[in-house]
Amino acid sequence: MPEGHTIRRQAKAFAAELAGDKVVVTSPQGRFEAGAALLDGHELVRAEAAGKHLFLRFSNGRYLHVHLGLIGKWDFGVPPAPEPTGAVRVRLEGPRAWADLRGATLCEVVTSAQVRGVLRRLGPDPLRRDGRREEFVRRAGRRVLPIAALLMDQEVVAGVGNVYRAEVLFRARLSPDVPGRELDPGVVGALWDDLSTLMRDGVKRGVIVTTLPADRPPGTRRGVPPREAAHYVYRRTGLPCRVCGTPVATRELNGRNLYWCPVCQHIRP
DNA sequence: GGCTTATGCGCAG
DNA sequence: TGCGCCTAAGCCA
Numbered sequence: 001m002p003e004g005h006t007i008r009r010q011a012k013a014f015a016a017e018l019a020g021d022k023v024v025v026t027s028p029q030g031r032f033e034a035g036a037a038l039l040d041g042h043e044l045v046r047a048e049a050a051g052k053h054l055f056l057r058f059s060n061g062r063y064l065h066v067h068l069g070l071i072g073k074w075d076f077g078v079p080p081a082p083e084p085t086g087a088v089r090v091r092l093e094g095p096r097a098w099a100d101l102r103g104a105t106l107c108e109v110v111t112s113a114q115v116r117g118v119l120r121r122l123g124p125d126p127l128r129r130d131g132r133r134e135e136f137v138r139r140a141g142r143r144v145l146p147i148a149a150l151l152m153d154q155e156v157v158a159g160v161g162n163v164y165r166a167e168v169l170f171r172a173r174l175s176p177d178v179p180g181r182e183l184d185p186g187v188v189g190a191l192w193d194d195l196s197t198l199m200r201d202g203v204k205r206g207v208i209v210t211t212l213p214a215d216r217p218p219g220t221r222r223g224v225p226p227r228e229a230a231h232y233v234y235r236r237t238g239l240p241c242r243v244c245g246t247p248v249a250t251r252e253l254n255g256r257n258l259y260w261c262p263v264c265q266h267i268r269p
Numbered sequence: 270g271g272c273t274t275a276t277g278c279g280c281a282g
Numbered sequence: 283t284g285c286g287c288c289t290a291a292g293c294c295a
Binding site: 002 | 275277
Binding site for chain 3: 069071086087104105
């Protein structure tokens with residue numbers, strides 16, 4: 001489930017449960033032994049999320065940089081940590097908590113200069129306090145690519161993935177095919193505001209919920225909706241649109257599935 | 270139990 | 283363009 005909200009939650013978990021303590025860092029799988037040795041025994045001093053990137057700063061000035069990719073996962077627990085099973089790339093063990101990383105696309109030890117390099121390349125993050133809404137409007141507004149492609153470009157906006165992309169376009173009733181530079185800046189700004197709302201809600205809940213209660217099936221309109229009621233279009237190919245009943249459409253765009261309602265999402269420049 | 274699919278990226282070629 | 287990552291949920295038998 002790694003869109004930006006997930007990484008943000010994980011950063012918070014590291015900050016609450018491991019920061020401030022010396023940490024034993026190992027690589028049970030063996031693929032990260034050299035990196036683990038650089039961090040082992042040092043104090044974790046800060047945990048930070050930027051888009052889908054996680055940075056853990058250690059007291060010797062080095063950072064662990066992790067990008068989960070599609071199948072990466074952190075597991076947290078209370079000591080004693082169990083015997084590692086499967087491919088545990090990294091294990092962090094503090095006095096109060098342990099964390100296991102599996103399946104990540106990227107796991108490396110970097111310097112603060114390298115961290116700044118990653119941050120420079122990333123677009124504005126709707127979850128960060130320094131969110132830079134106008135920078136998103138500028139970056140999206142000068143591109144010819146369709147808005148559906150721009151929302152997945154981490155240099156345009158950081159932390160948005162395939163679920164938020166599909167859902168925020170639906171909620172705006174915006175056609176996925178409108179080129180960025182043909183969009184009204186007010187519309188682009190509204191997309192940012194909605195992303196910020198949805199992703200903050202995702203951080204709170206731990207799951208992505210984008211449907212309004214009134215658009216959910218009867219019996220699921222109160223409280224936390226079940227997964228099948230949580231989205232408007234994402235992974236709902238062929239099912240009736242929750243608003244107009246038209247079958248939800250899907251196609252591939254840049255190697256990823258794009259979902260949309262061809263009737264509701266009528267707004268074009 | 271097996272098979273398919275996936276919320277994402279970097280990289281080889 | 284396709285693969286690696288090598289997880290885990292959902293589906294089928």
